[in-house]
Amino acid sequence: MNDRPRFVEIKHDKDKDVVVLEGDWTIRNAAPIEKEIEHAIQEINDQSYDVVGDKIGKLDTSGAFLLKKLMAREKSPPHLADTQRSVLDFLPDYSEYKPPAERKPSLLVASFSFIGEKSIRVLDFSWDIFAFVGRVALRFSSNLLHPRHFRLASIVRHIQETGIAALPIIGLLGVLMTMVVTYQGAIQLRRFGADIYTVDLTVISLLREMSVLITAIMVAGRSGSAFAAEIGVMNLRDEVSALRTMGMDPIEVLVLPRVIALVITLPLLTFLADVIGLLGGGVMSLSLLNLSFEQYFSRVADVATPTMFFVGMIKAPVFAFIIAIIGCYQGLNVTGSAESVGRRTTLAVVQAIFVVIMADGLFSVAFSEADI
Amino acid sequence: MRPLIELKDVTNRFGKQVIHNRINFTLNENEALGVVGGSGSGKTVLLRTILGLNKPKEGQVLFDGTDLYALSPEQRLGLQQRFGVMFQNGALFSGLTVLDNVALPLREHTDLSEKVIDDLAFLKLQMVRLQPEAVSKYPSALSGGMTTRAAVARAMALDPEILFLDEPTGALDPTAASSLDELMRDLHRVLRLTLFVITHDPNTLVAVCDRIAMIVDGKVESGTLDELMKSTHPKIQEYFKGPRMQAALAKRH
Numbered sequence: 001m002n003d004r005p006r007f008v009e010i011k012h013d014k015d016k017d018v019v020v021l022e023g024d025w026t027i028r029n030a031a032p033i034e035k036e037i038e039h040a041i042q043e044i045n046d047q048s049y050d051v052v053g054d055k056i057g058k059l060d061t062s063g064a065f066l067l068k069k070l071m072a073r074e075k076s077p078p079h080l081a082d083t084q085r086s087v088l089d090f091l092p093d094y095s096e097y098k099p100p101a102e103r104k105p106s107l108l109v110a111s112f113s114f115i116g117e118k119s120i121r122v123l124d125f126s127w128d129i130f131a132f133v134g135r136v137a138l139r140f141s142s143n144l145l146h147p148r149h150f151r152l153a154s155i156v157r158h159i160q161e162t163g164i165a166a167l168p169i170i171g172l173l174g175v176l177m178t179m180v181v182t183y184q185g186a187i188q189l190r191r192f193g194a195d196i197y198t199v200d201l202t203v204i205s206l207l208r209e210m211s212v213l214i215t216a217i218m219v220a221g222r223s224g225s226a227f228a229a230e231i232g233v234m235n236l237r238d239e240v241s242a243l244r245t246m247g248m249d250p251i252e253v254l255v256l257p258r259v260i261a262l263v264i265t266l267p268l269l270t271f272l273a274d275v276i277g278l279l280g281g282g283v284m285s286l287s288l289l290n291l292s293f294e295q296y297f298s299r300v301a302d303v304a305t306p307t308m309f310f311v312g313m314i315k316a317p318v319f320a321f322i323i324a325i326i327g328c329y330q331g332l333n334v335t336g337s338a339e340s341v342g343r344r345t346t347l348a349v350v351q352a353i354f355v356v357i358m359a360d361g362l363f364s365v366a367f368s369e370a371d372i
Numbered sequence: 373m374r375p376l377i378e379l380k381d382v383t384n385r386f387g388k389q390v391i392h393n394r395i396n397f398t399l400n401e402n403e404a405l406g407v408v409g410g411s412g413s414g415k416t417v418l419l420r421t422i423l424g425l426n427k428p429k430e431g432q433v434l435f436d437g438t439d440l441y442a443l444s445p446e447q448r449l450g451l452q453q454r455f456g457v458m459f460q461n462g463a464l465f466s467g468l469t470v471l472d473n474v475a476l477p478l479r480e481h482t483d484l485s486e487k488v489i490d491d492l493a494f495l496k497l498q499m500v501r502l503q504p505e506a507v508s509k510y511p512s513a514l515s516g517g518m519t520t521r522a523a524v525a526r527a528m529a530l531d532p533e534i535l536f537l538d539e540p541t542g543a544l545d546p547t548a549a550s551s552l553d554e555l556m557r558d559l560h561r562v563l564r565l566t567l568f569v570i571t572h573d574p575n576t577l578v579a580v581c582d583r584i585a586m587i588v589d590g591k592v593e594s595g596t597l598d599e600l601m602k603s604t605h606p607k608i609q610e611y612f613k614g615p616r617m618q619a620a621l622a623k624r625h
Contacts (some may be wrong), residue, residue, distance in 0.1 A: 027453035031483035047424040060531035061563065065495050069488075083564075090499075090562040097471065100508050336512035337466035 008036040017049040021056050025063025037070050051078035053295035060086045132329050139251045154257035160222040163265030174273035175280035178202055182284035195289055199299045202281040207308045211273035216319040220352040224327035227258050228348035231331025232341040259324040266320035313362055323352045382431035384416040384417055391417050393590035402456045404560045404567040406581030413587040445461040456532030460539050462523035470522045471507045477529040496525045517548035534566040541573045541583055574620035582601040
């Protein structure tokens with residue numbers, strides 16, 4: 001502590017202690033004043049005391065608050081200059097802030113209720129998402145009778161944003177992906193003298209699984225998050241309620257165009273990833289396996305079958321539907337705060353990728369059962 | 373009276389649209405200045421220019437004689453702690469409770485103990501007469517009037533010298549608006565704060581402000597209420613001869 005108190009000084013008189021206040025009692029000095037007040041209260045103990053504050057320089061509301069804290073036990077008013085007294089009178093009396101009482105359950109109860117709450121939330125979510133899919137499907141089928149309600153302009157805008165704007169990154173990803181697979185395949189297969197099968201490995205894995213899965217994951221990160229954040233902020237600013245009151249269904253105006261657009265664009269992006277991926281494989285084969293492009297493509301033609309291509313492609317619209325539905329659902333469920341937008345956007349991406357991979361697993365099982 | 377903030381030949385343009393055309397403007401110490409002007413006349417841009425959020429295309433913004441935009445970011449931060457700002461619609465942080473909204477600047481800029489910070493924030497919220505139950509709520513659960521009060525309390529957290537308020541009574545019912553007028557007057561008279569109030573509310577102009585600055589056609593005309601009423605500028609005439617303004621003036625006498 002300081003050698004000499006700068007703000008609160010105690011003088012011992014015969015019958016009563018006198019607390020003399022000095023200096024500027026402002027927010028900038030608040031921390032040292034707080035400490036000196038604590039010291040003074042300890043030193044005085046339970047005696048009664050007079051407070052003399054005429055020598056206080058500036059007094060702002062924070063200083064007045066500390067003064068009130070010092071005065072809390074003492075009823076007699078302090079000696080103050082007029083302007084300072086008016087500040088003191090203007091402020092409400094000192095009272096402690098008591099945070100609303102929270103019941104803290106025991107750890108055992110808390111952990112069980114945590115698990116319970118999570119489980120119920122998962123059940124609720126599954127139910128909600130089914131209901132949501134139902135509402136979207138219903139709206140879709142009722143719109144079939146009134147094609148004008150499909151909002152072509154909005155669909156086109158979303159095709160532009162989720163599809164055309166994503167072309168460069170998806171193309172780049174397609175090349176990089178096959179380069180890695182071809183490179184690893186060539187190194188491993190060379191040990192058995194089977195490096196010619198590298199092409200088979202690349203083509204089969206690319207067409208059946210990789211291109212659609214990687215594209216879907218990229219689109220979930222790119223567009224699923226955008227859907228959730230856009231609709232979420234609209235929801236926060238009451239734009240969604242405004243739509244409802246004007247007799248426009250948010251599902252029709254916000255959700256359907258996004259779902260339709262993504263169902264159109266994701267297969268196209270997957271096709272792009274297929275084509276560019278095959279080209280990338282060709283470049284790698286040229287440098288690693290010394291295959292000319294001609295040889296490479298004739299090998300590709302031998303390996304690749306239409307079924308293989310369609311097994312990959314058939315999954316794309318399904319994945320697109322999953323991504324768009326989850327993104328829009330999370331966006332429409334944003335409530336209250338900016339934090340909620342962040343949480344819902346995160347959820348949209350995480351859940352979309354998770355469900356896409358799960359669906360991919362189901363497809364694999366179904367295809368192998370059907371011997372495709 | 374000492375000028376606290378001076379704008380010298382400030383021009384603000386967005387694209388081809390000229391908002392302020394070489395304006396000169398002064399905010400004196402201990403005055404309550406009302407800033408008026410039609411929608412889109414550049415009141416909020418003026419506020420943002422003074423706060424250091426919008427660098428003007430030309431001209432200087434002087435705070436206590438130093439050019440705000442020539443300072444280093446750290447120096448500017450030091451000056452900005454002498455400003456308290458209440459943005460339009462409150463701009464409370466939606467992820468924090470009302471109390472934490474007020475406590476946030478105190479936690480950031482003082483070394484007070486947690487307990488004292490909570491108590492001090494609570495006192496400021498009581499000072500603006502926010503109901504104690506509302507203190508631990510989140511901003512999304514507040515009414516318009518409560519949001520405004522909480523935002524004033526947050527602007528007052530660090531005991532600024534100048535309090536900037538952007539349309540404080542904009543979204544309030546008449547009772548809440550007049551009690552807010554009373555609060556602003558108390559803050560000005562008792563705590564001797566300098567006020568800069570952007571407002572559309574004639575009652576606030578009459579009840580709170582000692583001087584009025586009006587933005588017309590990219591220029592600032594300022595003076596007391598009576599001086600402006602005598603102005604011959606047609607747009608100023610139109611503004612002060614309007615029925616709502618007249619009704620507010622009638623109450624003054």
